[in-house]
Amino acid sequence: MKRLKFNPVLYISTIFHNNIKKFSKRKSEVNNNEDELSLFWHIQELRKHCIYSIIWLAFFSSISFVFMNPIINFLEKPYNNSIKLYKNNLLTQNLSSISIFEVITVNFKICFLIGLSISLPFILRELWKFIVPxxxxxxxxxxxxxxxxxVILFYTGIAFGFYLVIPYFFSNALTWSSQYAHVMITYENYFNSLIILIFIFGIVFEIPVILSLxxxxxxxxxxxxxKNRKITFILCFIIGAILSPPEVLSLCLIALPMYFMTEISxxxxxxxxxxxxxxxxxxS
Structure with a gap:
């Protein structure tokens, strides 16, 4: 039987190689643990800021619920101002309800959306605290x-829509509809239309932020x-024609702000x- 010779260089290199493997394995385990801890910390932070955001939303929605009657009266102003122009029998003077729970559900929806709008800066602040590190x-x-x-552009868009566009929109829509039928506007139909239009203008005024990003x-x-200014201009008027009644002033009040926001962008x-x-x- 042949006897193997002892090679010290090979022995030392083998020990060194094994220690390197053990160290690498241990380091990878530590890194994996650190990654798991980092992920857990991020999840905890995100959970905390989400809870704070929900608290802000619930708080302002509750405040809106307390002041529900003044809020509803304020939001009905465009409709009340519009029906003053009509003294015929083709238009119902008061908002109607065709369901027992219609008014209740709509009022809760309004309080929630107002709470969401007011709490938006606070929710964004919680988002900022999460991403800033x-x-x-x-x-x-x-x-x-x-x-x-x-935030500023969103509130500006809401104010622009409510005070400048929506009064003309409802007035012209009622003018068009009352020529052909007895118009009975339900409580849900009016406030759904109002909310959609308000938030459309809030989003339209966000165009500079979106395009800049x-x-x-x-x-x-x-x-x-x-290069595509003409196409943008045409698209704005197409969208305005879809959203507005068949009347030039309402069309311009929707399409021109959209195009103006694009130019700012x-x-x-x-x-x-x-x-x-x-x-x-x-x-360089």
């Missing part, structure tokens, strides 16, 4: 600008929007592109 300083400034701008992501450019995207170009030049 992962942002760099320059990203924090950009995110703050977008959050503040989105797409511009920052490189998905669109200011040149692309400039072009300006902001152009500024973003110029700043990005300056950063690239400074790096």
């Amino acid at each position: 992962a942002l760099y300083e320059n990203e924090k400034k950009i995110a703050q600008v977008f959050i503040v701008a989105s 797409l511009g920052m992501a490189g998905l669109i450019s200011s040149d692309l929007l400039k 072009i300006y902001f995207i152009k500024k973003i592109e110029e700043k990005r170009m300056l950063i690239e030049i400074s790096k």
